[in-house]
Amino acid sequence: MRLADKIAIVTGAASGIGKATADLFRSEGATVIGADLNGADELCDAGDEDQVAALVESTVASHGGLDIFFANAGIAGGLASIFEQTPADWAEILRVNLIGPFVAIKHAAPHIKARGGGSIICTASVAGLRSGAGGPAYSASKAGVISLVRTAAQQLSGSNVRVNAICPGLIETGMTEFIYDYARAKGQEDCLGHLNPLKRGGLASEIASAALFLACDDSSYVNGHALVVDGGLSSSLPFSNQSYGRTAI
Secondary structure: OOOOOOEEEEEOOOOHHHHHHHHHHHHOOOEEEEEEOOOOOEEOOOOOHHHHHHHHHHHHHHHOOOOEEEEOOOOOOOOOOOOOOOHHHHHHHHHHHHHHHHHHHHHHHHHHHHOOOEEEEEEOOHHHOOOOOOOHHHHHHHHHHHHHHHHHHHHOOOOOEEEEEEEEOOEOOOOOHHHHHHHHHOOOHHHOOOOOOOOOOEOHHHHHHHHHHHHOHHHOOOOOOEEEEOOOHHHOOOOOOOOOOOOOO
C-alpha cells in the first residue's frame, strides 16, 4: 500500500490515463478525488484557475489535506499545420495543456507543503521532446510542461514538494482513439507503435504505473524530471532497416 493515507487529486480522471491512475492510486491506499468535465467525482475545467483552486480547497476541507496532484487533463487539438491553425486554436490548447498544470502547481503546492511534502505530476508527451508526435500547438504546450516542472521544482526548493512530468508515447486513450480506429479499419493495427523498439503502442495502465512511481516514496529523490514512457521511441533519430548498428534477433 504505497499510498496509504495519502490524499490525491487526478484530473482528466474520467477515462484513459487519468482513470487508470485514479484506480491504481486507490488500490495502493490513497483517497482519490477524480476530476474531469464529466464522469468523475468532481466537475472541473482543468484550465480554469478558479475551478482548480476550488477543487483543491474543497479537497483539503473534506479530507484534511493534500499529498498528491496529478495534472493529467489535456486536449490534442488536431494535427493541422502551423499555417492552418489560428491564435484561438493555440490559446485553447495552451490554456488546458500548459496553464492547467501551472494553476495546479500554484494552488496545490502550498497545501502539499503543509503536509510535510508530497508529489505533483504533470502529463507532458514525447511530442514535447521532438517534432512528429503531435500538432504544433499540442507539441509546444507539452514542451512547456517539461520546462514548467523543472522551473517549479526549483521554485519549490526546500519545501519537500517534488514536481515531475511523464512523457507518454503512443497510448490508446480517448485522445488517440481515432488513430487506433483508423488502423483497425484498414487492418493495420500491427503497425501501431512500429517505430519504437517494442513494436507496439502503450497501455494507460503502463503510464499509471509511472505515475504511481512518481507519487510514492520510491521516487523520493526524483525531482524536476521528465520521465519518458514511450517504448524507446525517443531514444533514437529516425533510421531505416538497413541503418548501421541495427540488429535483428
